[in-house]
Amino acid sequence: MDTKEILKRVKRIELKSKRKASNLFMGEYHSSFKGRGMIFSEVRPYQYGDDVRNIDWNKTARYSEPYVKVFEEERELTMYLLIDVSESGNFGTRKQIKMETIAEIAASLAFSATTYNDKVGLVLYTDQIEKFIPPKKGKQHVLRIVREIISFEPKSKKTDLAVTLEQFMKYARRKSNVFIISDFIDSSDYDKPLRVASKKHDITGLRIYDEKETAFPNIGLVNVQDQETGEIRLIDTSSAETRKMYAAYYHELDKRYHAIFKKNNAGSLSIRSDQDYVHPLLNYFKSHRF
Structure with a gap:
């Protein structure tokens, strides 16, 4: 992606996310997150x-x-955005891929924070932390964060939240509000690292998923590729049993994510990539006080 296209996308996300942040998030953001x-x-x-x-x-x-x-x-707080930039984020079957929705949500949260003079830091991760931007204030800093999210090219395609959280705890010494934004297609055992991190920080997981990931459509024999491992398998989607097994697998993945976060006193929310994310986030903020 060339510089001109990056700047164009940054501007589009800025306008969209600032409008959504100012319309809905401001009051709820302020009341949801307590000062020091x-x-x-x-x-x-x-x-x-x-x-x-x-x-x-x-x-x-x-x-x-x-x-x-x-x-x-x-009032001064610190927010960290932990953004999953592994290959599975580059999937989408509707109006946009998951990574674009992730960028918009991250920008909306960042603009909400900077309105109250809070600091925002960024962590881009795959199976390790690939980029760390220390927390700072101001609009220009938020625009840099948005630019990094949409233009960053990770070294790895895989995901490991467990390793990422362990590394993150070495960076984040001060109590912060932490948003982990990912599709949580992650086989790592992040239960213990999340427990350790949530004792110090207020953590919320935002799971972004595509509608077609929840169930296979009946379209006959198709080659399906795992975006993170590159493995290709021939799947008979006309088989009711195959579709049932996949739906059960995906349901279990979602159930595991919510269960681990709840167990460790961390908030969790699932948002479909092609739907409006404002109202789910607004309702979440109203029901949670950190």
Whole structure:
């Protein structure tokens, strides 16, 4: 992909994701993710309903009327986007491939964060971390993140979230909000690494899938290639038993993903790549407080 095409795609994703972020995510993003704590703001006269535990006794004694200390939330947060850039993301049968949906969601989350002056960091991973961009603030930084996601060419085609999380913990020393955006077609045992990571960070998994991945259509004999291993197999899709086995396999994959995240106190959500992702994310934010 040449530079001109990359810039064109970045601009298109910027316009689309900023609009969606400003319309829906802003309030929910702000209320869903708590700051690091409370910091002193000012001292003012006591008002009915103020917490008496915040009375400033020195100033109260000096002016012979009650004064209270006012605290506000220390808002600055850090968000990490862990983006799966393995080969299986380059699959799509409807209006766009999974990787394009992943880029849009990542951009929307990043623009929501930067509106509140939060930092955003990026991790692009396959069976290891292939690129790490430290957290920073600002629109230009978010645009760099979008550009990296859509133009990055990984060295590996495979996926290993377990190794990625172990490596990520060496980078992320401070408590952060972490979004893992992937199709989670991943055979690695990421249960323990996720458990370790979720004890320090607030983690959410966003599984992006294509409609045709959930079941084989009945189209006779076809060659099917595993995008990550390159293996090609001849599949008889006219066989009801074959279609049933594949549907069961995919259902188990999805069930495993949600079960592991729930077990380790991490949020999880599945989003179909050709459908609007705003409302699923909005409902998720409304029901989760981090």
